[in-house]
Amino acid sequence: MYTHDVIVLGGGPAGGGVAAILARAGKNVAMTESVAYGGVCPLRGCNPKKVLLSGAEAVHMAKGLAGKGVRGALAVDWAELMEFKRSFSDPVPESARKAYADMGIDVRLGEASFTGPETVSVNGETLSAPHICICVGQTPNTLDAPGCEDLPVSDDFLELEALPRRVVFIGGGFIAFEFAHVARQAGAEVVLLNRSDRVLRKFDPVLADELVKASVADGIDVRMEHPIHRVEKTGKGYVVHCGEGGGDRVEADMVFNCTGRRPALDGLELEAAGVEFSRHGVTVDEGMRSVSNPSVFALGDVADQGAALTPVATIQSQVAAANILEPGSATVNYSGVPNVCYTVPPLAGVGLLETEAAALGLDFEVKETNLADSFPWQRLGEKAGRARVLVSEKEDRILGAHLLGHNCEEVVNLFALIIRQEIPLSKVRDTVWAYPTCGYYLKYMV
Missing domain, CATH: 3.30.390.30 (FAD/NAD-linked reductase, C-terminal dimerisation domain)
Structure with a gap:
């Protein structure tokens, strides 16, 4: 006997989107979240990142207008900026949890794992439903090099109490470039290390190269074809050994692993539910349903299709909800989905x-x-x-x-x-x- 009509694993934009639609449609919905309600975007991603970017944009604009009617040096007060950021992110978990509870959703906090095709365990209790939606998002990649096991990641950058004077960002994607620009405009000495000769591969390569030039012009030391060989922790900070054969040394006060993210599948015990997956995420069809277990859907960054973007999670949640209410009624249209790298x-x-x-x-x-x-x-x-x-x-x-x-x-x-x-x-x-x-x-x- 089922305890719910639908179980949603994850309280971010994807999980919240599908849960809200189904609850409003009269379904008995349970939603679990392992960290905090709201998800990566409002808590540890898009929103807090853009708040920090506000300071970088202001400094950049003042520099551009220097000698054109604007005088005086503008500077970022990191502590104040971080406090401003927290004014947005700190209220989210309780606000989101309450909003879902007010819809009649059974909200729970704890790690969830499958125990069968239509059952999950949360805090030692077994929940069952004919439909289960996996919406657990992604987690930062690990960096396979000595000394890189416990390097700070993007979550840590967004919680920095003070900005280090010398910062290294490892990676050539969204996260590395965006944080490099924030840190540089805030006054840090910044080095960005990319393992290959290409960065920001989802974007037009000509414009990506133009952004590299603009980054260098703003004082960011961008080093292409600089794979990481090892990172050494010293009493004063870090030494990054990189480049061909590891012959280059970069000293820094802090080093961030910004090499991307992967689907957060560890601990879900997908095998117990017969759910197929790969390193790209849960294998789903065009209606967001698992190809191997028709009771399971996967939405957002954890699915093996669609860009890892909040708007994509939103449209996928709408499609999944439609197919739960009326099987086979909807497919995802990925046309016209924009990508933005929020650099300066x-x-x-x-x-x-x-x-x-x-x-x-x-x-x-x-x-x-x-x-x-x-x-x-x-x-x-x-x-x-x-x-x-x-x-x-x-x-x-x-x-x-x-x-x-x-x-x-x-x-x-x-x-x-x-x-x-x-x-x-x-x-x-x-x-x-x-x-x-x-x-x-x-x-x-x-």
């Missing part, structure tokens, strides 16, 4: 990359625009800004849009709307935009 300046993209469009044999051209030479960027003293937009005259549509520069995290939303809703290129060109805004210059990008 930010890097953004949506739709197809140039290599992807070429592999599909599509007829297109890449329209390039130097945004740094355009008024909305010039007025702020911005030195980096570029757009690369894939347009198909033959099909009358925009295939992809890739942007680097001030406010591109907002402009990319316009392109996301255009691509997801399949707005014809001719209609975009006929649109009237407010002047003089960053969005106005979209007319020149297409």
